[in-house]
Amino acid sequence: MNDIHIPGAPQAEPPAAEQPVKPRGPLPPKQDQRAAAPVSPTGAEVPGSDAGRAQQGEYLTTAQGARVRDTDHSLKAGSRGPVLLQDHHLREKIMHFxxxxxxxxxxxARGAAAHGIFESYGTAGHLTQAKFLAEKTTTKVFTRFSTVLGSRGSADTVRDTRGFSTKFYTEEGNYDLVGNNIPVFFIQDAIKFPDIIHAGKPHPDREIPQAQSAHDTFWDFVSLHTEAQHHTIWNMSDRGIPRSLRMMEGFGVHTFRLVNAEGGSSLVKFHWKPKLGVHSITWEEALMTNGVDPDFHRRDLADAIEAGAFPEWELGVQVFPDSEDQMFHGIDLLDPTKFVPEELAEVQMLGKMTLNANPQNYFAETEQVAFHPGHLVPGIEVTNDPLLQGRLFSYLDTQITRLGGPNFAQIPINRPHAPVNDMLRDGYHQTADHAGVAPYHPNSFDGGNPYPVKDIEESASAPSALIDFPEPVSESVKIRESPQSFDDHYTQVTMFYRSLTRTEQLHVIQAYTFELGKCYEPVIKERQLQQLTHIDADLAAGVAEGLGLPVPEPLQAPVEPEVLSPVLSQLGQTWPIEGRLVGVVVDESTDVAAVQKVRKAIDGQDMVPLVVAPTGAPLSDGTPPQRTYLTARSIxxxxxxxxxxSAAGAAGDSPDGDHKLGDPTGDPQVDPRLTLMAAEAYRHGKAVVFTDGSPLLSASGVSTSAPGVLVGTPEKLTDELFTLMxxxxxxxxxxx
Ligand code: HDD
Incomplete structure (x- = not known):
């Protein structure tokens, strides 16, 4: 790990801010203070040189570059008089704001992003002529993660699907993989996208609830629109509440077509596999986190990158023959509500993505980035999946409203790293100063440039994007309906549920019970229960019991799945622990040598130790704590x-006196905030270590014999702790 910025670790003291002084004569030119003062929240220097900054120089200027003498007072007719219209600085400042x-x-709307690189293994030449996959190359990327339903200011750990979009700045143009952390979608046809989103967004009258599916209109839609049941059960599983953006899979969802240099084609589904494994939080943690730290996921991503614990994913594909029927083991590859279990088609790895730099400016990069599933490079094409076809329209269209005109490809974060020679001209926010007089084809000015590939290259297979693979089009009639092969809405849902361990199934039951418990209309609860009877009898019975409703008679029995997909479970494996956060709780009597030993051991695993002390006062060796009992919470x-x-921070001793959290009836010798922290961590299944005879054990109700509870000399127990983690x-x- 880099040694400079461990989140929360001791940082060099920032220089004291200069006091504003009233100038007595001309001020000496000021030095640029940015280099001296740490500017990131964790005290790290912001990457990038000053030369790249939009704002430069020591003097404040207007947008036109004229120096400004005073920016704190508007120009008035006398110090108590009205403001004058001629004050351009005032008007420009307010206008822009x-x-x-x-x-x-x-x-x-809510997202967090990072820059990185994609290193291709160079093994995909037999599948695609896309150079960034076929050759052993390194390509710059920008990845944005998002929640679907919430507003830009909503919380991170809501139960929802997560977006996973990557822009590859390849030398053949930008390629966007605009996917989700769930491999299936709610609907089979894009024409229904406004319907599912209207149902999921807050109720139009009061605009509540924010960023949640736990309400009547959502469950009304999914219980009536049965193809949505599959995506919904993934949301109700632990996949709906990831531990970290770094610990999520990503899926292209649709089937895409890859075309190799010989013109041979295959159908593929894209997968991102996180190096750290797929992990989730518990629902109680999610609810708490939304209040305690609504920025939990974006903070985790930014801190990890800043600490040098760069998140990594492998990109892989499942490959299917480009057959006439486009079916695989009875699964219609054009149906986006279905996935192909890895047990039927393994994921072949093509390369690795590493996110290694945080954005410098959230708005310029994360907010203005514009993805589009139609941003394709030679060798990658779309299929006739009706959901994908509709997306191809929507993403171009939405940017016009969102980014204020058709020239959003010129915004720095969206600019290709390949030469651009289009014939698009003018329009709002045009920043290119195009030379030449003939932006049309063919032309006899401008040397006839630019030429389409076919006018230059003789070979029909010369690399060019959007080459329209010569796929036969069925001789059919215009029709508004889906194929029959889209009709089964339950078998894969049953397969998903039965592939989970019992622990995970119980989480699913609890999630449905919670969400339906938030609905007001009995008919909606009953209708969704009916849907669950088509998926799994035990699931339906569990949710019905929680809701206190009878289990409806199934209208159709669940179909026994041909295969299960145990790989979908998050349990039973061992994963790398780097980048994880470990709380090291101390009190006045703690031996600082032990603290340092534990910190060192944690740091040695590339994890982040965060010292939690009664107050912000340094430990006896001068180590400043990163959290206090008041600011820390188990989540x-x-x-x-x-x-x-010892009997830490006895009640009444704490600086915030009566305002302690926790159970006031507990052991008066133990600070209730610690009791709460220990009890929560225990309840959430986390590994916890206690000193021998710690009064905290009995006060928090932690059983010393329970799995994951270590008692003894903590500095000797770190190896066991790491294995548990x-x-x-x-x-x-x-x-x-
Ligand atoms: Fe979409 C944004 C993913 C179906 C219309 N979508 C958006 C983003 C992701 C996805 C990750 C955020 C991109 C970013 O970070 O800027 N969307 C998906 C997936 C889908 C899907 C995986 C199905 C497999 N989307 C879908 C349909 C439509 C849209 C069917 C419309 C017919 N999506 C949009 C949009 C958005 C968008 C309205 C909003 C902002 C944007 O595009 O740039 O055009």
Missing amino acids: DHERIPERVVH EFDAIVFLTA GAHRAWERFAA
């Missing part, structure tokens, strides 16, 4: 080491 906001994305830690040897949770503590 008034227009700082642009419309947020109609979906996926931000993956594991906690309690080095509190590799499994993500002590799953045995959850009901099964």
Whole structure:
């Protein structure tokens, strides 16, 4: 890891801010203070040189570059008089402020992004002529993660699908893979996209709830529109509440067509596989996090990158023959509500993405980036999936409203890294100063440039994008209906549920029970229960019991799935633990040597130790704590080491006196905030370490014999702790 910026770790003291002084004569030119003062929230220097900054120089200027003497007072007719219209600085400043906001994305409004690289293994030449996949190359990327339903200011850990969009700046033009962390979608035809989104967004009368599917209109739609049941069960599973953006899979969802240099084609589904594995939080943690730290996921991503724990994903494809019927093991590859289990088609890895730099400016990059599933390069094409076909229209269209005109490809974050020689001219926000007089083809000015590939290259297979693979088109009539092969809405839903472990199934049951429990209309709950009877009898019975409703008679029995897909489960494996956060809780009596030993061991695993102390006062060796009992809450830690040897911070001693959290009836010798922290971490299945005889154990109700609870000399228990963390949770503590 880089040694400079461990989130929350001690940082060099920033220089004290200069006090404003009243100038007595001309001020000496000021030095640029940015280099001296850390500017990121964790104290790290913002990457990028000053030369690249839009704003330069020591003097404040107007937008026209004229120096400004005073920016704190408007020009008035006398110090108590009215403001004069001629004050251009005032008008320009206010005018610009008034227009700082642009419309947020109609979906996926809340997002966080990072820059990185994609290193191809160079093994895909037999599948595609796309150079960034076929050759062993490195391509710059920008990846934006998002939630779907919430507004830009909503919370991160809501139960929702996550967007996973990557822009590859290839030398053959930009390629966008605009996917989700769930491999199936709610609907089979794009014409229904406004319907599912209207149903999922807040109710139009009161505009509540924010960023949630736990309400009547959502469940009304999915219970009436049965093809949505598959995506919905993924949302109700732990996949709907990821632990981190770094610990999510990504899926292209649709089937795409790859074309190789010989013109041979294959159908593929894209997969992103996170190096850290797929992990989730518990629902209680999600609810708490939304209040305690609504920026949990974006903070985690930015901190990890800043700490040098760069997240990585492998990109792979499942490959299917480009057959006439485009079916695979009875699954219609054009149906976006179906996925192909990895047990039937393995994922072949093509390369690795590493996210290694945070954006410098959120608005310029994360907000203005414009993805589009139709941004394709030679060798990658779309299929006739009706959902994908509609997307090809929507993404171009939406940017015109969102980014204010048709020239959004010229915004720096959207600019291709390949030469651009289009014939698009003028329009709002045109920043190119096009030379030449003939932006049309053919022309006899401008040397006839630009030429389409076919006018230059003789070979029909010369690389060019959007080559329209000569796929036969069925001799059919115009018709508004889906093929029969789209009709089965339940078998894969049953397969998904039955592929999970019992612990995960219980989470699914609880999630449905919670969400339907938030609905007001009995008929909607009953209708969705009816749907569940078509998926799995145990699922329907579990949810019905929680809702206190009878289980409806199934109108059709669940179909026994031909295969299960155990790879869908998050349990039972061991994963890398780098980049995880471990709380190290101390009190006045803690031996600082032990603290340093534990910190060092954690740091040695490329994890982040965060010291939690009674107050912000440094430990006896001068180490400043990163959290206090007041600012820390269990949800931000993956594991906690309690080095509190004694009866820590007895009630009443704490600086915030009566305002302590926790159970006032507990052991008066133990700070209730620690009791709460230990009890929560225990309840959420996290690994916890206690000193021998810690009064915290009995006060928090933690059983010393429970799996994942270590008691003894904490600095000697770190290896055991790290092994426990590799499994993500002590799953045995959850009901099964
Ligand atoms: Fe979409 C944004 C993913 C179906 C219309 N979509 C958007 C984003 C992601 C997805 C990740 C955020 C991009 C970003 O970070 O800027 N969308 C999907 C997936 C789909 C899907 C995986 C199905 C497999 N989307 C879909 C349909 C339509 C749209 C069927 C419309 C017919 N999506 C949009 C949009 C958005 C968008 C309205 C909003 C902002 C934007 O495009 O740039 O055009």
